Amino acid sequence: MAMNGDGNEPLKKKRLVYMWGYLPGALPQRTPLLTPVLVRVPPSNYSWVDVSGGGCGFAMAISESGKLITWGSTDDLGQSYVTSGKHGETPEPFPLPNEASIVKAAAGWAHCVAVTDCGEVYTWGWKECVPSGKVFVEPSAGVSVEKDVPGRQSLFLVEQVSSHSQGSKSTAGTVTTSTSGEENTKRRRISSAKQAAETSSPGDDVLTALPCLVTLNPGVRISSVAAGGRHTLALSDIGQVWGWGYGGEGQLGLGSRVRMVSSPQLLPCIDSSSYVKDRSASLDQGSMSSDGQNLRVPGSYVKGIACGGRHSTVITDAGAVLAFGWGLYGQCGQGSTDDELRPTCVSSLLGIRIEGVAAGLWHTVCISADGDVYAFGGNQFGQLGTGVDQAETLPKLLDCPSLENVNVKSVSCGARHTAAVTDDGKVFCWGWNKYGQLGLGDVIDRNIPSEVTIEGCTAKNVACGWWHTLLLAESPT
Template sequence: MSENGVRGEEDEVKMKEENEEKKKYELFMWGYLPGVLSHKSPLTSPVEVQLPDNGIDVQSWKDVCGGGCGFAMAISAESGKLITWGSADDQGQSYLTSGKHGVCGKSFLYGLIYIVSFELILLSSFITTFIKEAPEPFPLPTEDPIMKAAAGWAHCVSVTEKNDVYTWGWKECVPSSKVVANFASGGSFEGDAIRKESGSTDQESPQSQGSKPIGGSVAHQDNKKPEETAKRRRTMTAKQELESPPLADESLSAPACIVELDPGVKITSVAAGGRHTLALSDVGQVWGWGYGGEGQLGLGSRIKIVASPHLIPCLDASSHGPDRSLGSPRGSITTGSQKRKALGSYIKSISCGGRHSAVITDTGVLLTFGWGLYGQCGLGNTNDVLRPTCVSSLLNTRIEAVAGGLWHSVCLCDHGRVYTFGGNQFGQLGLGTGTDHTETSPRLVDAPILENKNAKVVSCGARHSAIMTGDSKIYSWGWNKYGQLGLGDTIDRNDPCEVPTDYCMPKNVACGWWHTLLLAESRP
């Protein structure tokens, strides 16, 4: 090719990039976001989110981040500001445990209120004085542009252009010290690696849980049979699941602070679960912190609070699961190095559900860990999974994306097909089946409406699911009590349904716990 030809291609690429930067994106929301509207009614159809009008240079949107219980998050285009809105409402639909610096950045009074939800009863404190009704930039202690952000039940995490991680909200989800141990290299907890606060009964060391580092892995000793544990969990009443958070005072929440990691670690992506956080580095390593009582931190034990970021051994030799040969012919011998090679060399994607986690390797292998009561780990049973384990039934399918809900998981393969597993109480698996039907192994969503569709983006709310296809169509299904499916009503769906978006060109979709956000380009 001639020099003029090369310059012509470079100019064309540059022009495309400039045109992309000039595009202005709109943001739409639907579902339950208390405080956004004066009547506090759910939004059953997409409504445009107005840009902040407070002198900040925000003229367009860059990305959507979903949000947590009753609050939403997005990133502005020009300055990379994290924009938040919503509230902790007086009906107890979102339990943002907030002090002077809440999840949405407003002031709060304190009071005890029982919050009743389908999965637990939680004693929390949060009576609001100020409601963040309109979108506003969140006051992070940095001016660096935000690249990614995520939210759990009552905590948030973000990563900047310089790969710094900031987190805030519920204090048990915010690291309290710098990492002093490395599970993957056979380290052990020392000193301040586990936070020990007075009055807290929810924090234990790995040693007290019967675990110790062995050759880059974490061995776990559990004398209880899995079936006995599962039975005990199933028969546990809601009252027995009462949580025991700290006392209702300012120590309940933490302001935004930087997360300290080992020197040289550069975080590129973050994910937030109910009470835990995952962070992915530029070299494909996964770090985790927060609550790990069901194994959602993948450290091989049921340690409840990990107060410092710890490296999760995702590609340990044990990740293939017990007595698995990773698809090798029967009778053949598969060495540890072959197993690791089949799993992959690094992690390329992370996701958190309510109490479980999922990661994808560079070879498209799906690994899951954490709470398994409803089969949301996809391993063919309802046991908790204490370390990252390969979803063997999908080994011959290259997985490109995964999302976790409260009780379910959804993943996309390289051909754009959709697989779901876990609880289906509200049709969130999209299989057309009735409620109270659990799938412990991945099932293909073969709904006629998705025929010849190529799913590219997936996101899960607490009990609803949404995807975006290659032709920029949005489909949703599952729980719809608050209109979070965007279909104009509050009727649950157990099959994928198309969300009307004729007025725009969807670019991304992200679910909060009870709402959905859509990033879109305006049609000419």
């Protein structure tokens, strides 16, 4: 904390949150925000402490008092109801139990997950993403939860299910209708989804309306969470990773394709079932060297986690990166497009101490202790920041003028865009920009990191949603 001129009283810096991109309910016009817009502090005068990533069309931030604040969605596609509670124009506390003080949160395509200061985990949204061994929680007193929602929920969920059932790998577990920009196609598909919803009415079979407490083993305290398209990872305070949800591409790292994991499972991140592929020896997937010694994953516990659409990444305390799950675009960093069914060390990054990792639909971005950025995976919109639109199956160091002599300290990925904050308080964005999610004042994609202008503020942290970006910044008061 800064001191004033005489060195006595500390100068308190005000924390602000900025938003840009597609948050349809954030403005009455429901238009994309092409440049950073200051988020109004909720009426109760909460002060911001952090921003949270994920979410389709709605934003999440955490207040100093431990409230999960959400805003920005509308009910056009049922999105505000999928996660139970309305994320409207005004930022408001999400209806969680009064005693729950939230420290971390994340959102996937159709589910949310939050961690309390006691290490407990609440989750809600699409039932497929919620463990069956859960304890339902009544909303806190005085907060109304929408009751008349089954039809709207069904509409959205049937659209989801129809997308997955096509079996097309190009969808990456997302609904392309809501990001295609083809309004007429969108309406046609929504109309057919609505018709299907009215006939099949999955309702409660698919959706959980209220937040629920995840049942974990006795003594397990969770410190952070990550949400993918349909799966969730939770990192405990002793560096173990728990996962649940959909694992059909190996994104839960359990060694096989598991369509549904209905209770939290301990992932084998640092043990005999995790490994470093020895490409020079041309060993088959899963093989070990004869002595097994030189292929051990460096580290003794996990310190960071990230979920992409259908893949996952973790970082060990030694700075090694392991990736697993869907590999079609090289997002597991193995030099191939194979799926990885168990945590597999990204061997080309060995020797570089990785401090942070983020994952989008089809891409992965890592930052090193030296402030360098490495990216791999899909690059259709320039989301890797390499200056070209070619996919990378091995990590590629970003070597561009805008990042010269710059140290990146945090990174976040949206569906198809990336944002990073530097140690001197600047923020850079690159990738898909159809909805202004790069904050650069236009809708032109960028394939190299481009600085976002935030006047009079120092960037502290950044969190990308699927089509939007949130920035936590400090300004002298």
